[in-house]
Amino acid sequence: MPTRRHILGAMAALPLAGLSFPTLSWSAPAGDARFMVLILRGAMDGLAAVPPLADPGLARLRAPLVPGRPGSEGGALDLDGSFALHPALGSLHALYRQGDLAVIHACASPYRERSHFSGQDALENGTATEAGAHDGWLGRALGPGRPVDGDRAVALGETVPLILQGGSGVTSWSPSILPQADTDTLQRIARLYERDPQLSAALSAALEANQVASADGDGKARPGAGPAARFISLMQAAGRFMATPGGPRVAVADLGGWDTHAGQNGKLGRQFDMLGAGIDALRKSLGEAWRSTAVLVVTEFGRTAAVNGTAGTDHGTAGVAFLLGGAVAGGRVIADWPGLAAGQLHEGRDLRPTIDLRAVAKGVLSHHMKITRATLDEVVFPGSGSVSPLPDLVRT
Amino acid sequence: MAVTDKNVQAALATNRFGLGARPGELREAADDPRGWLAAQLGGGPPIALDGAGSLTSGSEALAGFFKLRALRQAMRQEEQAGMGRAYAAPGDGKPKDDVVASIAGYTRPIYLAEVAARTTTAVRSTAPLLERLVWFWSNHFTVSAAKVAVAPVAGAFEREAIRPHVLGRFGDMLQAVVHHPAMILYLDNARSFGADSRRGRRAGGGLNENLGRELLELHTVGVDAGYTQRDVTTFAQALTGWTINPGRRKPTGVGEFWYVGAVHEPGSKTVMGRTYPDTGEGQAEAILRDLAGHPATARHVAGKLARHFVADDPPAGAVDRLARRFLDTGGDLREVTAELVSLDAAWDPALRKMKSPNEFVVSALRGLDAPQVEPRIVVASLDSMGQRPFFAPSPAGWPDTVAAWAGPDGVYKRIEWSVAVGEKAGPKLHRADGLARSMLGGLADDGLMTALSRAESGAQAVAMLLSSPQFQRR
Known part of the structure; x- marks a missing residue:
């Protein structure tokens, strides 16, 4: 097993395709940078998503939840000899191999309790507690005077989630369960709105969004199509929004169903399938824009290191974040591995956090979205001056 | 301010201060719109x-809810005791799944009954x-069913802690709110223990600041009041x-408020410059009394x-x-509301506010004289517009600005909903102008009436009327 610091040191030596050819810039101009946050609600089990197979503690604590060795039938997908991906994360494995996925392990927001409700609020408001702020860190990153100018973010969902609140120019879109309004009626309503600039602007933005989101669909949620189809259509729409010239450059979506207290193996297999299919859909619909995109996949906290009595896991602390996209300097696992031995666990039960999730977000916002350190330290993540942005997360 | 046409004033009374006119309501309000509101008080x-x-x-x-949760915990412990068996057969998680399902199955009918009652x-x-x-007050003192344990009590909270006090004293509502199990659960006070309390010294345990913080920041003096x-x-x-x-x-009975001296942090406490002796439960009550009458609270509210x-x-x-x-008036909300209704600024004919989704849906059902309220449809409709009943996104409650409700997705979902309602209600209509007059009165201007008269069908006319700025705003 790699020792602490081992991995951080080793990755500096990794050859990165983009860096070998300084004349072929992989990175698009700053104004073209796309950034998406995907929130996995319910606390994804990081030790299941990215099992540290080289740590002997893993099998000791959770044998029934550990997949087979890489190379075996239905086995884990090797990353770097120490860590592997869950067998159902084939899509992410392909991204890793092409250098478009970085895995950040033993990572957590500064929140240290174990409530989903408060943990998600803290994850989104960018502080250590649910009451730390009433708007979101990504919203504040989009505030007036920030480098990402107005009307530049889209929330995939009915409402603007906390993480995007407080920003300017945030739009929202979700597939509809209602029957489609016919064009003639919409035109008549648009005429009624001619003397109401606000409603008029909202309606035309919505029609535009519908057009973008449903380039090869009608923007309707199919009754009975289930959460997987809905998630894939949201991710497709996110890609179309960000790929549209002059369209939003920032997107937020979420996916629930990660609270695996019981029968975890089956449930997580389906969840990872869904996650991979959504990421594939996003990449396809982004097209060329994939190259200038970074997607941060986060969850409110990790889960217990040991299996519980119902073949699942309970609420824990540190877990995994994924950073993926063509702009990401990937193909590596970033971890300061705390270990799974008895004395190494947080409060004797959870993977101990050694990387602050804010450092990851700050690394992307600073180097990819070109937001200044002062703004990150004081506005985006208030009072986080001591948390340095993680370096070299994106290709330069 | 200029005297506004009585028909416009009546429409303002029913839309801005009410929930949209039911058939005949504008006629009742037209004689004396302010008096019509005063009479309600x-x-x-x-x-x-x-x-x-x-x-x-x-x-x-x-x-x-507690009973089911205890059952779930007992089952988990039992399964943990027989861990080897659970390992051998991972599908063994089944009984626990049933309890989880039964918690949802337990909560859902209670939740739907509350939505039905509130909406009807x-x-x-x-x-x-x-x-x-x-x-308004239920949103000021938000509890949200987004927290699972709150879901079965969110409706009861509004009925028990808010409803009886909306024309009473603010201080009484505040005490009722903080004594209600829903708020204690929502803001995590149930397991907040004083470090020097009898239990704290014996078994440890910690303080949870959530309720204390939100009471100051959101419910009373407000974030800028200078507290530390x-x-x-x-x-x-x-x-x-x-x-x-x-x-x-x-x-006390199960699920009721319960003051436990053994976890109470002993000693006098100083909050915003005043010191309160340790009188047990009475200590926080005294602080709440002073906060309720604080000038910063008056300004905030x-x-x-x-x-x-x-x-x-x-x-x-x-605001002054x-x-x-x-x-x-010592926080007499009947008097404060009467003052609100008498403000000239509140009768400006410009429609500056946007109805919330809940106000929009209820005003449409009132205007169309809907005979029945089906709670599942209400929940699905409001969910699609971003305001699932009793599911406010945070302790700060639902937003209360035009920008929050006039976003592209929200506006479009309202139009789609209006079209769907039009298809149900429209075919029975011969002409939409009567409906427009009974819903909007003096706010239905010539432009709107002409557009409605040219609609190709009753269904389309209803969709246009419900989507119109005059009906979306208030």
């Missing part, structure tokens, strides 16, 4: 709700101003011991009322008058 909101069979009290609902009461109300006040982190901590310490009876044999009923940025004079009335 003479009574009080109904405590027994319309269309409700028997609603479950908050403590009953919680008692049932609002749709049928002849004193809609009072229902608006219930919603120390005030928050001390107030939270004073609140330790305010918990819920989880089911042991005690003087006045600002929120004016923002809700008048404009996102209400004139300072209007409401705050003064609040202080002069």
Whole structure:
């Protein structure tokens, strides 16, 4: 097993395709940078998503939840000899191999309790507690005077989630369960709105969004199509929004169903399938824009290191974040591995956090979205001056 | 200010202060629109709700929830004891899944009954101003079913802690709110223990500042009132011991408020410059009493009322008058509401506010005289517009600005909903102009009436009427 610091040191030596050819810039101009946050609600089990197979503690604590060795039938997908991906994360494995996925392990927001409700609020408001702020860190990153100018973010969902609140120019879109309004009626309503600039602007933005989101669909949620189809259509729409010239450059979506207290193996297999299919859909619909995109996949906290009595896991602390996209300097696992031995666990039960999730977000916002350190330290993540942005997360 | 046409004033009374006119309501309001509202303040909101069979009290609902949760914990322990077996057969998680499913199955009918009762009461109300006040205060003191344990008690909270006090004293509502199990659960006070309490010294355990902080920041003096982190901590310490009876044999019933001296942080506490001796439960009550009468609370509440009923940025004079009335009457909300209704600024014919989705849906059902309210459809409709009933996104409640509700997805979902309603209600209509007049009165201008008269069908006319700026705004 790699020792602490081992991995951080080793990755500096990794050859990165983009860096070998300084004349072929992989990175698009700053104004073209796309950034998406995907929130996995319910606390994804990081030790299941990215099992540290080289740590002997893993099998000791959770044998029934550990997949087979890489190379075996239905086995884990090797990353770097120490860590592997869950067998159902084939899509992410392909991204890793092409250098478009970085895995950040033993990572957590500064929140240290174990409530989903408060943990998600803290994850989104960018502080250590649910009451730390009433708007979101990504919203504040989009505030007036920030480098990402107005009307530049889209929330995939009915409402603007906390993480995007407080920003300017945030739009929202979700597939509809209602029957489609016919064009003639919409035109008549648009005429009624001619003397109401606000409603008029909202309606035309919505029609535009519908057009973008449903380039090869009608923007309707199919009754009975289930959460997987809905998630894939949201991710497709996110890609179309960000790929549209002059369209939003920032997107937020979420996916629930990660609270695996019981029968975890089956449930997580389906969840990872869904996650991979959504990421594939996003990449396809982004097209060329994939190259200038970074997607941060986060969850409110990790889960217990040991299996519980119902073949699942309970609420824990540190877990995994994924950073993926063509702009990401990937193909590596970033971890300061705390270990799974008895004395190494947080409060004797959870993977101990050694990387602050804010450092990851700050690394992307600073180097990819070109937001200044002062703004990150004081506005985006208030009072986080001591948390340095993680370096070299994106290709330069 | 210029005297506005009585028909416009009546429409403002029913839309801005009410829930949209029911058939005939504009006629009743037209003689004396302000008097029509003042008369509503003479009574009080109904405590027994319309269309409700028997609603479950908050403590009953919680008692049932606790029972299921305890069962789940017992099963988990049992399975942990027989861990080897569970490992051998991972599918063994089944019984626990059933309990999880039964918690949802337990909560859902309670939740739907509350949505049905609340919506039906609002749709049928002849004193809609009072229902608006219930919603306003329930949002000021948000508890959200987004937290699983709150889901069975969110409706009961509104009925038990808010509804009886909307024309009473602010201080009484505040005490009722903080004593209600729903708020204690929502803001995590049930397990907030004083470090120096008898239990704290014996078994450890910690303070949870959530309730103390939100009481200052959101419910009383407001974020700019100059309190410090120390005030928050001390107030939270004073609140330790305010918990819920989880089911042991005690003087109070299961699921009811329960003061536990053994977890109360001892000693006097100083909050915002005043020192309170340790009187147990009475200590936090005394702090709440002072906070309720604090001038910063008066300003905070006045600002929120004016923002809700008048404009996102209400004139300072209007806020001043409401705050003064609040202080002069010791927080008498009947008097404060009467002052609000009498503000000239509140009768500006410009429609500066946007209806919330809940206001929009209920006003449409009122205007169309909908005979039945199907709660599942109400929930799905409001969910698609971003305001699932009793599911506010945070302790700060639903937003109360035009920008929050006039976003592209929200506006479009309202139009789609209007089209769907038009298809149901429209075919029975011969002409939409009568409907427009009975819903909007003097606000239905020539432009709108002409557009409606040219609609190709009754269905389309209803969709246009419900989508129109005159109906979306208030």
